[in-house]
Amino acid sequence: MVLNIGPQHPSTHGVLRLKVKTDGEIVSEITPIIGYLHRCFEKHCENLSYEQVIPYTDRCDYIASMNNNFGYVVAVEELMGIEVPERVEYIRVIMAELNRIASHLLALGTYGLDIGAFTPFLYMFRDRERILDLFEMTCGARLLYNYMWVGGLSHDLPVGFVEAAYDFLDYFEPQVKEYNDLLTYNKIFIERTADIGVLPAEVAINYGVTGPNLRGSGVAWDLRKAEPYSVYDRFEFDIPVGKGLVGSVGDCWDRYWVRVQEMLESVKIIRQALQKMPSEGDVHAALPKKVRPPKGSIYKRTESPRGDLGYYIISSGKPVPFRIKMRSPAFTALCVLDEIARGWMISDVLAILGSLDIVLGEIDR
Amino acid sequence: MGVLEHKFQDNIVVASVDKLLSWARSTSPWYFQFGLACCAIEMMATAASRHDLERIGMMPRSSPRQADVMIVSGTVTLKMGLRVKRLYEQMADPKYVIAMGSCATSGGPYWKYGYHVLKGVDLVVPVDVYIPGCPPRPEALLDGLLKLQEKIRHERPLTRKTGT
Amino acid sequence: MSQDIRTILKKAFPAAIVEQEAETEDYLEVRPGEWFEIATFLHDTPELKFDSLQCITGVDWGPEAHLEVRYNLHSMEHKHKLEIRIVLDRTAPEVPSVEKIWRVADWFEREVYDMYGIVFTGHRNLRRILLPDDWVGWPLRKDYETPETYHGIVVPKIKEEWE
DSSP states (O other): OEEEEOSSOTTSSSSOEEEEEEETTEEEEEEEEOOTTOOOHHHHHTTSOHHHHHHHHHHHSTTSHHHHHHHHHHHHHHHHTOOOOHHHHHHHHHHHHHHHHHHHHHHHHHHHHHHTOOHHHHHHHHHHHHHHHHHHHHHSOSSOOOOEETTEESSOOOTTHHHHHHHHHHHHHHHHHHHIIIIITOHHHHHHHTTSSOOOHHHHHHTTOOTHHHHHTTOOOOHHHHSOOTTGGGSOOOOOOOOOSSSOTTSHHHHHHHHHHHHHHHHHHHHHHHHHSOSOOOTTTTOOSSOOOOSEEEEEEEEETTEEEEEEEEEOSSSSOSEEEEEOHHHHHHHTHHHHHTTSBHHHHHHHHHHHOOOHHHHHO | OTTTTTTSOTTOOOOOHHHHHHHHHHHOOOEEOOBOSHHHHHHHHHHSTTTOGGGGTOOEESSGGGOSEEEEESOOBHHHHHHHHHHHHHSOSSOEEEEEHHHHHHOGGGTTTOTTBOSOGGGTSOOSEEEOSSSOOHHHHHHHHHHHHHHHHTOOTTSOOTTO | OOHHHHHHHHHHOTTTBOOOSOTTSSOEEEOGGGHHHHHHHHHHOTTTOOOEEEEEEEEEOOTTSOEEEEEEEEOTTTOOEEEEEEEEOSSSOEEEOOTTTSTTHHHHHHHHHHHHOOEEETOTTOOOSSSOTTOOSOTTSTTOOOOSEETTEEOOOOOGGGO
16 A cells, blocks of 8 residues: 655655555655655855855754754865854854754654654744844844854854853753653653664664764764864863663664753753853954955865754855855765664554654755 | 523523624634645744644644645745645635745745745735745734734624625 | 775776875775776776775866866775876866766765766766756855856846845
8 A cells, every 4th residue: 555644744844745554554665755845955155155155054944043054154164274263162052962862852743753753843932032042142043043153153152151051051061951851851751762663773874864964874884973064172071872772772862861861961062162261352353354265175074963963065256156065964974764664554654764863855855 | 682681581592593604613613734845844843832722712733624724834846846735625614724934935045146046925825814924923924813813803704705 | 995995906007007206195086987997897807896886976176177087985894095086178078987886976976077078978867966957056166156046036147245
């Protein structure tokens, strides 16, 4: 039997269509059909100046906009050879990690929703709102920030941000225990996710799966450690990997659990960054008059909440980029769905899909 | 109605069936969970803890058959445009459409070079309320929904529609 | 890219590597003919072991010029990376598919095909991925023109007075 899920479906995380071939209730093949949100990002890049591309990177992965900004500006800065003031680097790291927490909160909340747990969603959105408040305080936007510019930031931190950030961290850390009680170690949740959709490490690497999905399979690969960009080499944090605590390594529960642990690691990084951040410094000091990188190309990867976010930029020496290709982590994560969801029940397919944490804006661009 | 007036106590309201119908409709428009892009996240945030859409009678439905309002939240591409139209046709009358965000209103930031972007959802389905913003804040969405409720309240389904 | 990778590859495939002016450049230009064998070699040789394909980028250098495909490879074990560039003819762009070696190339190649019309020979399922199947043209080519309508839906052209 061929079953069609989507493009309008409550648990497909956007407009994704799955053509599921089943034998009774056992899935024998899944064909994801994407492109329902193809917004021509790469075409826009070829027509807009380097600065104007930044708001479009926001809209690619709209759950973790700061991280998308971050990857793009780091790539352009490396192409141009700009040194960024230290304060800017620290603020960027703080923002990126806050957004990582927000993104994971949304991923975990909606994952609970997919499995049938509605309450954790409300709890996690409540806490996510507090992070958005911090962003709103800084740059005025809730979701799409356009905060990081090539060579600097749009605004300096507002008065009182550091205290508010500490307040949030003090509030947030104990909350994780609440999530664990509510969802992580919930018997029903474990039954639905443990041992389901196991993704072996070799398959993950061959499919280019990165980020929490790869770490859930037990590979300690994090670009913040492996190829440190910005000032990530100055912080102490661990890379949580899936250990198969309730099932086998690389199952849905492991991918979920890695995200929970990563939020705590992000809290660690933010605390260190707030401490080490120089209190003085002009965030506009290194802004170039004109963003016009020399001829050449660069492929730069950064760690977004979903994995390796790569930008391939070709510059022809003009103020308009010749070509920008975005290598999105969710694209490769969805690619592996067919491989790991075969042989499971239809209801498990949605559990597996949710555990991969995809964002359609980034897949279709 | 003069005969009945002041004959009963305060717990009886006298109104025309017409008014009653539109009043009942306006206070619980169930919306269609129809997340497309960035705005969908704001729609979820509006439905979640802090803003709580259900206090104004809005409840998410996953099926177009059960929904009264379609909130088109996000960029509609050409590939999706045909599906939006079909989903709209599947909804039962009376049905309303809200274009949330600048993408659904006019193509938004993608209007100029977006070869695959529909320049406004009103090219395929009729729209009742437009909400500007990229993305609109939850307050803006709430305001738009209240505007829609107001519009429904002034409708007279048995006699005539306002504005026609 | 270290010089060792270049030397190893040149030794194994003397005919397929295009000579570059500056040897220090961090990429390697390859002729399309033997690409599948080279890719297998890159993936399987223990001292290279490029087990992860990061990205495939298509490039169009203009209506009079050529098309190009670029591959970014990375080795999780040796932590080295390599960029491969393949220049293709504009009228009949064909390049062997590496989808059987790195499974992620399946979707990447479909995307490049979708945007540039570059045919990956040997790909088992080469269809459009992002755009609908009945779409006409290759949108990211520099000489692409936006269609007037799609299934009766108007796609308004750029109107200067809108700005």
